Amino acid sequence: MPTLKQLLANNREWARQTLEKDPTFFEKLSAQQSPEYLWIGCSDSRVPANQITGLMPGEVFVHRNIANMVIHTDLNLLSVLQYAVDVLKVEHVMVVGHYGCGGVRAAAEKKPFGIIDNWLRHIQDVETAHLPELDLLQDESRIDRLCELNVMSQAKNLQRTSVLQDAWRRGQKVEIHAWIYSLKDGHLSALQDAIAGP
Numbered sequence: 001m002p003t004l005k006q007l008l009a010n011n012r013e014w015a016r017q018t019l020e021k022d023p024t025f026f027e028k029l030s031a032q033q034s035p036e037y038l039w040i041g042c043s044d045s046r047v048p049a050n051q052i053t054g055l056m057p058g059e060v061f062v063h064r065n066i067a068n069m070v071i072h073t074d075l076n077l078l079s080v081l082q083y084a085v086d087v088l089k090v091e092h093v094m095v096v097g098h099y100g101c102g103g104v105r106a107a108a109e110k111k112p113f114g115i116i117d118n119w120l121r122h123i124q125d126v127e128t129a130h131l132p133e134l135d136l137l138q139d140e141s142r143i144d145r146l147c148e149l150n151v152m153s154q155a156k157n158l159q160r161t162s163v164l165q166d167a168w169r170r171g172q173k174v175e176i177h178a179w180i181y182s183l184k185d186g187h188l189s190a191l192q193d194a195i196a197g198p
């Protein structure tokens with residue numbers, strides 16, 4: 001495990017190498033950001049948006065929470081979404097889950113963890129809505145299918161937000177994508193076609 005001192009030293013080295021490749025990199029980025037993507041992903045440390053998509057600082061606006069949830073009363077997410085759609089005019093919003101998600105697993109196992117139980121409650125609603133399908137599966141494949149269903153359900157929640165409904169009503173082009181990441185091979189895959197309207 002690197003020490004904090006090492007992290008700061010790594011940072012200086014990264015800044016030096018970045019400048020070496022592009023001497024105006026920080027100058028350009030400090031003036032403005034114009035990302036085309038909003039990433040709504042899981043907080044899991046193994047799923048870093050920029051690294052797994054090969055995007056540079058400035059190229060993706062990111063919101064992460066436990067189990068990549070889109071909850072209609074979450075002002076944090078709604079504020080990020082509104083800023084990304086209305087001001088930054090991102091053209092793609094991706095909800096990105098991952099197989100083996102600890103949040104999804106905790107929701108499925110229904111063990112009490114404290115305040116987070118209220119957050120995970122929403123995943124249990126997804127589970128309840130798909131019980132006949134899920135109950136045909138066992139162990140990891142059941143959890144993994146619930147991870148997929150959760151992503152698609154959150155994409156649907158996103159489609160219903162006032163932010164996206166308003167954007168489409170005024171003719172703005174913005175698409176929602178439901179993606180899933182495999183920790184085992186590092187691959188991102190689309191779970192369904194893009195949602196491009198109300």
Ligand code: CO
Pocket residue numbers: 042043044066067068098100101102103104
């Ligand atoms: Co997760």
